[in-house]
Amino acid sequence: MAVLNRLLKPRVPTFHSLAYTLRILSSSSSLNSGIDLRPQPSISRKPLHLGRDPQGRSVQWVFLGCPGVGKGTYASRLSKLLEVPHISTGDLVREELSSHGPLASQLADIVNQGKLVSDEIIINLLSKRLEAGEAKGESGFILDGFPRTIRQAEILDGVTDIDLVINLKLREEALLAKCLGRRICSECGGNYNVASIDIKSEDGSPVMYMAPLLPPPHCASKLITRSDDTEEVVKERLRVYNEMSRSVEEFYRSRGKLLEFDLPGGIPESWPKLLQALNLDNHEDTKFCSRIVFCCWC
Numbered sequence: 001m002a003v004l005n006r007l008l009k010p011r012v013p014t015f016h017s018l019a020y021t022l023r024i025l026s027s028s029s030s031l032n033s034g035i036d037l038r039p040q041p042s043i044s045r046k047p048l049h050l051g052r053d054p055q056g057r058s059v060q061w062v063f064l065g066c067p068g069v070g071k072g073t074y075a076s077r078l079s080k081l082l083e084v085p086h087i088s089t090g091d092l093v094r095e096e097l098s099s100h101g102p103l104a105s106q107l108a109d110i111v112n113q114g115k116l117v118s119d120e121i122i123i124n125l126l127s128k129r130l131e132a133g134e135a136k137g138e139s140g141f142i143l144d145g146f147p148r149t150i151r152q153a154e155i156l157d158g159v160t161d162i163d164l165v166i167n168l169k170l171r172e173e174a175l176l177a178k179c180l181g182r183r184i185c186s187e188c189g190g191n192y193n194v195a196s197i198d199i200k201s202e203d204g205s206p207v208m209y210m211a212p213l214l215p216p217p218h219c220a221s222k223l224i225t226r227s228d229d230t231e232e233v234v235k236e237r238l239r240v241y242n243e244m245s246r247s248v249e250e251f252y253r254s255r256g257k258l259l260e261f262d263l264p265g266g267i268p269e270s271w272p273k274l275l276q277a278l279n280l281d282n283h284e285d286t287k288f289c290s291r292i293v294f295c296c297w298c
């Protein structure tokens, strides 16, 4: 523990140090000191200039939320907007699976049961990804799907400063339907959703409508479903999220870093509101055409 603490402190905010320190940690043993519940400063979202904070450092953000909530969709859009890499540990796991490398069969069993991969394996995959990015000159990041356990959160907290954690929230009824409706183009990797979600209140009035996110014609015949997007496995992933990852929300809430964001509907309703909540609503006018708000294909 003392050795780990020496490795972790003082905080090392650069991207290089993060990748390097995560790699050392991935070959180390345990780190588990419980949640730090000291009062923390309240969240402040200063205007950003192209993904940089007022000191000029690229943003280091985290997306939390249940399976199916849309972490990948919004993290990917923000990464384009802010010009920082979108790093999804779920994608890293799937890349490892499709590489048929030495870890693949072990990972397939875990993922297809809806369980979490070990902290060591995930941190190893993440540190490799960070090192590759660092070699290309990347800086900053939007993490999606990491951290998912208190131990992962503690390790990340020990090696770098996370500026903001966005906790996406959606009604429970919609999550299962969204996972079951998810489709991926096997050629271009585009993400779509064939589910049409229409939740009515008890008196029959509409509460939430999410239109399907249909693929363009050239992807329509190449759609595949993730092997872990079956009803049984999605229910298990939701259970595991509640058991293992809810405490990560609390970890960041107690540090004043958690931005709770209730998705009001599909992308057309939610994206502008998310930009507003992040104080980024001026960015899209200057940087993107209006398609970014409504287009499902870019």
Ligand SMILES: Nc1ncnc2c1ncn2[C@@H]1O[C@H](COP(=O)(O)OP(=O)(O)O)[C@@H](O)[C@H]1O
Binding pocket: 066, 067, 068, 089, 090, 091, 093, 110, 111, 114, 115, 116, 117, 118, 119, 122, 144, 145, 146, 147, 148, 149, 152, 228, 237
């Ligand atoms: N941070 C992590 N810790 C442990 N396992 C992870 C992590 N990120 C991804 N995984 C594994 O990859 C699978 C797919 O991840 P992801 O695409 O983020 O799924 P979800 O749609 O459930 O949010 C998870 O069910 C889990 O097995």
